[in-house]
Amino acid sequence: MRTPAAPDSARSSRIQVLVVEDDDTIGRHLETGLRGNGYAPAWSRTGAGALAEAARSPYDVLLLDLGLPDMDGLDVARTLRARFPDLLIVILTARTDDIDVIAGLDAGADDYLVKPFSLTVLLARLRAHLRRRAFDSPPQEPIRLGDLVIDITARRCTLHDQEVELRPKEFELLAVLARRAGEAVSRETLMAEVWDENWFGSTKTLDVTMAGLRRRLTDAEQRPYGVAQPYRVPRITTLRGHGYRLEPT
Ligand code: CA
Numbered sequence: 001m002r003t004p005a006a007p008d009s010a011r012s013s014r015i016q017v018l019v020v021e022d023d024d025t026i027g028r029h030l031e032t033g034l035r036g037n038g039y040a041p042a043w044s045r046t047g048a049g050a051l052a053e054a055a056r057s058p059y060d061v062l063l064l065d066l067g068l069p070d071m072d073g074l075d076v077a078r079t080l081r082a083r084f085p086d087l088l089i090v091i092l093t094a095r096t097d098d099i100d101v102i103a104g105l106d107a108g109a110d111d112y113l114v115k116p117f118s119l120t121v122l123l124a125r126l127r128a129h130l131r132r133r134a135f136d137s138p139p140q141e142p143i144r145l146g147d148l149v150i151d152i153t154a155r156r157c158t159l160h161d162q163e164v165e166l167r168p169k170e171f172e173l174l175a176v177l178a179r180r181a182g183e184a185v186s187r188e189t190l191m192a193e194v195w196d197e198n199w200f201g202s203t204k205t206l207d208v209t210m211a212g213l214r215r216r217l218t219d220a221e222q223r224p225y226g227v228a229q230p231y232r233v234p235r236i237t238t239l240r241g242h243g244y245r246l247e248p249t
Contacts, residue, residue: 014040015130017061020050020076021092022069026115030063033119039126047071054080061088061126066104074107081108088129092117124192131176131193143178146232146249148217150178159233160225169194170213173206177236177246186243210236210244 021027034041044050066073091112142151232249
């Protein structure tokens with residue numbers, strides 16, 4: 001398996017998602033929606049087809065319907081979990097009984113969505129899972145933006161080797177923007193990636209955290225570092241009605 005990471009234009013390859021769904025409408029909707037949001041989906045209508053496809057090519061994410069024509073989706077989950085410990089498995093189920101959800105999680109699923117669900121919610125869940133894995137994953141190269149260095153592995157932000165003190169959420173907000181420097185990042189994406197499941201709530205917390213982050217970067221920029229000014233510190237541009245963009249210097 002390749003190491004999953006958040007969708008990112010800097011990645012040379014996209015996140016591979018195997019959709020296992022026998023319903024044509026849902027399958028097509030998922031395939032189109034995932035492709036339109038930067039993922040690389042493949043679609044299998046049967047459990048046996050999914051097992052064959054997973055053996056043929058590496059996948060990062062499995063979106064698995066439980067009610068399949070040829071076999072129980074739980075068996076597909078168990079088999080692929082045993083073969084691919086790092087695979088992110090999300091069960092798509094019309095079964096709303098808790099017992100089925102528990103069975104799914106016991107079979108190795110990481111998460112589940114009860115049908116009908118919106119594509120927006122599915123995408124937000126995927127981003128949250130992938131982001132968590134990106135933060136948990138093996139060391140990543142520090143990101144350099146002008147004179148600012150963001151070391152996600154060490155959770156440190158430095159300017160000319162001096163620490164820029166950031167609160168945990170300020171750091172994560174900066175990290176998400178830095179990984180996509182130069183790209184517009186929507187408020188919804190930031191809420192999903194920095195605040196996980198709480199993104200359904202108020203986005204006021206995003207404004208407060210953003211204000212804090214900008215203040216700390218401005219303060220850091222005004223310190224003397226014994227090197228010639230001006231320091232090259234990236235700016236965060238507000239995109240009205242959309243979100244933010246971190247400007248690469
Ligand atoms: Ca089905």
